[in-house]
Amino acid sequence: MNKYTIVFLAILLVVLFLLPLVAGEYLLHMAVLVLLYAYLATAWNILGGYAGQHSLGHGVFLGIGAYVSTFLFIQWRITPWLGMWVGGAVSALVGWFIGYVCFRYGLKGPYFALVTIALAEAFVYLTSNLAFIGGAKGLEVTWLGHRPDMMEFDGKSGYYYIILIMAILGVIITRWMYQRRPGYQWIAVRENEDAAEALGVDTLRAKIEATALSALMTAIGGTFYAQYFTYIGPRSVFGEGPSIQILLFAIIGGLGTVWGPAVGALVLVPIAELARAKLGGSFGGAHLLLYGAVMVLVMLFMPKGIIGVAQNALSRLMRRQPDSAQSAKEAA
Amino acid sequence: MSLLQVSRLTRHFGGLTAVNDLSFSIDEGEIVGLIGPNGAGKTTIFNLISGFIVPSSGDVTFNGKPLKDLKPHQVCQLGLTRTFQVVQPFPDMTALENVMMGAFVRHANPVQARDKARQVLERVNMSHKADTLGRDLTLMELKRLEVGKALATEPHLLLLDEVASGLNTVEIEEMLALVRQLNQEGITLLVVEHVMKVIMSLSHRIVVLDFGEKIAEGTPEEVAHNPAVLEAYLGEEETHA
Numbered sequence: 001m002n003k004y005t006i007v008f009l010a011i012l013l014v015v016l017f018l019l020p021l022v023a024g025e026y027l028l029h030m031a032v033l034v035l036l037y038a039y040l041a042t043a044w045n046i047l048g049g050y051a052g053q054h055s056l057g058h059g060v061f062l063g064i065g066a067y068v069s070t071f072l073f074i075q076w077r078i079t080p081w082l083g084m085w086v087g088g089a090v091s092a093l094v095g096w097f098i099g100y101v102c103f104r105y106g107l108k109g110p111y112f113a114l115v116t117i118a119l120a121e122a123f124v125y126l127t128s129n130l131a132f133i134g135g136a137k138g139l140e141v142t143w144l145g146h147r148p149d150m151m152e153f154d155g156k157s158g159y160y161y162i163i164l165i166m167a168i169l170g171v172i173i174t175r176w177m178y179q180r181r182p183g184y185q186w187i188a189v190r191e192n193e194d195a196a197e198a199l200g201v202d203t204l205r206a207k208i209e210a211t212a213l214s215a216l217m218t219a220i221g222g223t224f225y226a227q228y229f230t231y232i233g234p235r236s237v238f239g240e241g242p243s244i245q246i247l248l249f250a251i252i253g254g255l256g257t258v259w260g261p262a263v264g265a266l267v268l269v270p271i272a273e274l275a276r277a278k279l280g281g282s283f284g285g286a287h288l289l290l291y292g293a294v295m296v297l298v299m300l301f302m303p304k305g306i307i308g309v310a311q312n313a314l315s316r317l318m319r320r321q322p323d324s325a326q327s328a329k330e331a332a
Numbered sequence: 333m334s335l336l337q338v339s340r341l342t343r344h345f346g347g348l349t350a351v352n353d354l355s356f357s358i359d360e361g362e363i364v365g366l367i368g369p370n371g372a373g374k375t376t377i378f379n380l381i382s383g384f385i386v387p388s389s390g391d392v393t394f395n396g397k398p399l400k401d402l403k404p405h406q407v408c409q410l411g412l413t414r415t416f417q418v419v420q421p422f423p424d425m426t427a428l429e430n431v432m433m434g435a436f437v438r439h440a441n442p443v444q445a446r447d448k449a450r451q452v453l454e455r456v457n458m459s460h461k462a463d464t465l466g467r468d469l470t471l472m473e474l475k476r477l478e479v480g481k482a483l484a485t486e487p488h489l490l491l492l493d494e495v496a497s498g499l500n501t502v503e504i505e506e507m508l509a510l511v512r513q514l515n516q517e518g519i520t521l522l523v524v525e526h527v528m529k530v531i532m533s534l535s536h537r538i539v540v541l542d543f544g545e546k547i548a549e550g551t552p553e554e555v556a557h558n559p560a561v562l563e564a565y566l567g568e569e570e571t572h573a
Contacts, residue, residue: 181436181445188422188433191466195420198382200408200437200485256424 016164020157028156032228034269035163036221040242041249041261042170043217048247049256050174050183051210052190054109057116058246060098060123061215063237064091065222067127070139070232073150080151084223088216095215099208116243123238138233141226151227159228166224167262170217175258177213186210187256218246252298254307263306268294333396335360335520336381336412336489341390343380343544350376352544353390358489363511363521365535365552367528369564373544374524375417378491381522382414383407394489409437413482414491417524419474421466427477428453428462434484449484456480456510472503479510489520496530508534532556540564 069083253264275287334357
């Protein structure tokens with residue numbers, strides 16, 4: 001990282017940490033949504049962007065995280081601070097299993113994507129029919145008042161800080177992995193699996209590990225989701241809605257880049273929310289139309305996502321200033 | 333004891349027998365050439381030895397260890413790796429990162445892997461292209477990169493699949509010099525090559541295949557005068573089924 005990047009990140013951090021002092025409830029709510037989806041898309045990006053295995057059913061992991069911690073909380077008053085790790089562990093195990101079954105038998109590309117869709121859908125029906133976790137009605141997180149030890153807060157700033165730290169950790173973990181052997185191996189698997197095998201990469205293991213890590217992180221996001229929205233239902237977490245949204249942010253922002261998912265969420269979540277607020281009442285469905293149009297335009301004109309465009313612009317700038325050529329790569 | 337022992341190796345694809353009852357061995361320090369007309373089974377043999385496909389029957393032993401049931405990455409970790417006839421770069425990685433992927437086999441630490449990769453790039457004359465993306469390299473550079481990636485895994489036995497194909501005469505000479513140098517540094521080589529001049533000048537010993545079977549084996553001199561070889565190449569009356 002060069003000094004400009006460090007200064008920029010430091011300013012960004014300060015602004016982000018001071019935001020609740022100046023922002024109103026609505027803006028803070030929007031910020032929580034941006035950060036939540038930035039975090040979830042970052043988690044998805046490990047498997048989908050780096051390892052190149054496009055899961056269309058990450059709702060499975062989101063739901064497991066949400067349901068496990070909420071169940072433990074409602075049933076035995078186990079704090080979600082602990083529950084999120086239990087949910088994370090369960091989710092990682094499920095991810096490991098799904099990864100093993102799919103990749104052991106060589107499922108790739110659209111076939112893997114289809115299996116993940118089917119699994120997520122299966123979880124919707126499974127949870128809808130399990131009475132002890134609320135069945136189709138879902139679960140409501142009991143409100144115990146302002147209890148930081150139970151991940152329950154008056155107002156939004158408590159939630160904001162939690163998800164802010166999670167999103168920051170998500171980016172740090174991604175960057176850390178990216179610069180180490182597992183990260184390189186994921187990219188190698190994505191780029192050319194046979195070549196990776198020939199160079200001693202256990203491609204099966206690499207893909208399973210990426211699935212498990214991605215599942216773990218997504219599930220922890222699921223616990224936060226449950227605590228923030230205080231209600232979870234089979235379709236709201238396991239359904240296609242969250243599954244698709246998560247990956248859209250990653251793809252629009254820039255697949256397989258450290259910052260892409262966060263940037264994607266930062267751009268798209270406000271567009272979606274504002275469109276809904278302005279158009280949702282008067283002209284039903286128009287906000288989705290607008291959202292879809294933005295999506296198509298980005299796909300057409302920025303096939304490598306927003307980060308890809310930014311990188312190109314940066315490297316064109318750098319060619320004029322050769323002394324800082326390194327920073328374009330670092331920014332990735 | 334020989335470094336690589338191929339015994340009675342057979343592989344069927346449906347009704348087609350791509351490799352039939354093939355046996356040969358390679359001693360430490362040798363350069364062995366594998367030749368044969370198109371479709372003789374050369375690449376299949378590479379795939380069988382390096383673990384990309386499973387033999388229908390027969391065994392491959394490397395350094396005394398049977399390679400049966402091992403995946404390519406495990407074979408590579410034992411010190412046997414291969415290049416691909418059609419170059420297989422990681423297009424979105426730089427040349428240096430491409431080679432690092434090989435270096436990671438022996439060096440888990442990315443700093444050490446990077447150092448190793450730099451040395452290897454130097455060896456294959458690619459240092460000046462270290463920061464170029466795989467997708468932006470020329471064919472000659474990709475061929476060098478292909479060797480570099482394999483070399484970075486620090487193999488005892490390296491299988492080279494047509495490293496000279498598609499190169500011009502000058503480039504072929506450079507590639508030959510590199511391969512000879514690698515051999516002098518102690519790497520044993522099994523080389524598949526279409527360019528006859530290359531294989532004849534490079535190999536200590538040559539195994540000739542036709543329709544998946546070994547039809548001759550010997551020094552380049554012996555093989556060049558073997559009637560069965562001439563027949564296979566010049567296509568006199570076809571006797572194989």
